[in-house]
Amino acid sequence: MAKAIYEGLKFRYKTTVIHRLDPRVKMLLSIVLFALALLGFNFYQEIITFVLVAVPATLAKSLKRLMRVVALSITFGVFVVAINLLAGGTVVESIVLAVRFLEIVASTSLFFVTTSPDELEYVLRWFRMPRDFVFAFATSIRFVPVLLMDLTQIIDAQKSRGLELDRGGPIKRIRNLVPVLIPLIVNSLVRSGELAEAMESRGYGAVKKPTSMDVLRLKINDWAALSLIIPGGALLIWLYIYVI
Amino acid sequence: MALIEFENVSYKMPNEVLALEKVNLRVDEGELVAIVGGNGAGKTTLLKHMNGLLKPVTGTVRVKGKPTTESSVAELSKQIGLVFQNSDHQLFSESVKEEVAFGLRNFGFPPSEVEERVARALNAFGLGQMSDRAPLTLSGGEKKRLCIALVTAWDPIVLALDEPTVGQDHLNKVRLLELVRRLIRDKRTVLIVSHDLEFLWPLQPRTVVMSGGRIVADGPAASIFTNFELLESSGLRQPQLARLAVALESPSPFRDVDEAVAWLREKNGPWSSGSQTAFGKG
Structure with a gap:
């Protein structure tokens, strides 16, 4: 849903x-x-x-x-x-x-x-929000499709190991999410670390007031x-x- | 009866892109089949149809004669063991042995058998010493071996590997090669989806070439991999030994460098005497 x-x-x-x-x-x-x-x-x-x-x-x-x-x-x-x-x-x-x-x-x-x-x-x-906040917010939105793609692949991978997400009572169904959520969170953390390194390597944070291409x-x-x-x-x- | 059969299978992605178009394919028991093609050719989509993760829009996929639409993913996965490309999408347990046991428990193996199968699978893949380690701390090659081990643990009738060589160094590729050879010796049916033709070449599998969601060629590796135009048009690069065999007009393909050297020595007698190397006087 x-x-x-x-x-x-x-x-x-x-x-x-x-x-x-x-x-x-x-x-x-x-x-x-x-x-x-x-x-x-x-x-x-x-x-x-x-x-x-x-x-x-x-x-x-x-x-x-x-x-x-x-x-x-x-x-x-x-x-x-x-x-x-x-x-x-x-x-x-x-x-x-x-x-x-x-x-x-x-x-x-x-x-x-x-x-x-x-x-x-x-x-x-334009609303003068702090740059780090704006970047984090915009990046999180940009990464939603990536996360959803990861989620689909993880669900497919775990289903292929016999996991049936829709089976059992409410407690069992919540427990069924563990094999999906752990790889999703771990991958997201790894990806955020890689992104931070990539951004720093490209000069993010080098100057306090960076210029902007689009106004x-x-x-x-x-x-x-x-x-x-x-x-x-x-x-x-x-x-x-x-x-x- | 075919083990896996695709009959006029078409599949549309949610974004309306036709990922498979009128695919007809038959895989028999004990076969080694490589499914090759460039990015977006439909290789993984084809694999996902085998264990029911995807259901065809038109046409029928049958496993052991039964349409996949009549079975659950879990039922089909017990027969078709699918190893995904990204190991990190699969691993979540506290320990390597728990990771292997997860699938076995899902498939309802009794506890005593779970233990026995876990030990067997880990030893078979050289992971016995690491059974208590956290899977996420393993190296890329170890993770890949673990992912294959955890699928082979429940003895599926078909082992399907999706891009097994991605991110693997030479040593791990050699190990993978040995593993596939062992599975073939054990009369397992193995499907390998890959665009790494250098890896596939020594195995000389039956090769299915996909492009734009269609099967454009199906035949022995020796004939497919030596067809430069076919591979080029499918976004693939000919293996170097295949190119060499074609260039030297060898009557049969060279499986490895040693075979090529032996053929050249036989053909060019004096060159092989040891007095000369490829780079000058020896």
């Missing part, structure tokens, strides 16, 4: 209007959609938010992938409904809460499916998007709170 969610969230380069936007604009769009999802308290608001997420997702040719992530998150949505019902909420309220959760997932996913790890790194640097600059399409997102977002938030 984790792999399926990752596949849904993985960045894939496409030449769409949304993909070409400055990462800061994409982040702002996601934040606005996230806020609208959070502020939604009735079905009308949820439907509007859903449409607002679906439009950029369609423009980014990523609606299908986003819907896949949402579909995978439905289990958690059901959990939200159940907890809310137990806590004394009505059926309608519980469903609205679950839909709100799914929209939060979708709005966040929209940013990740359209923003490359490199762009994410630029955004964090974020807003272009016309970014300004156009901002002129839609900022007033539109503000208006919708006001409508959500006071009118609809």
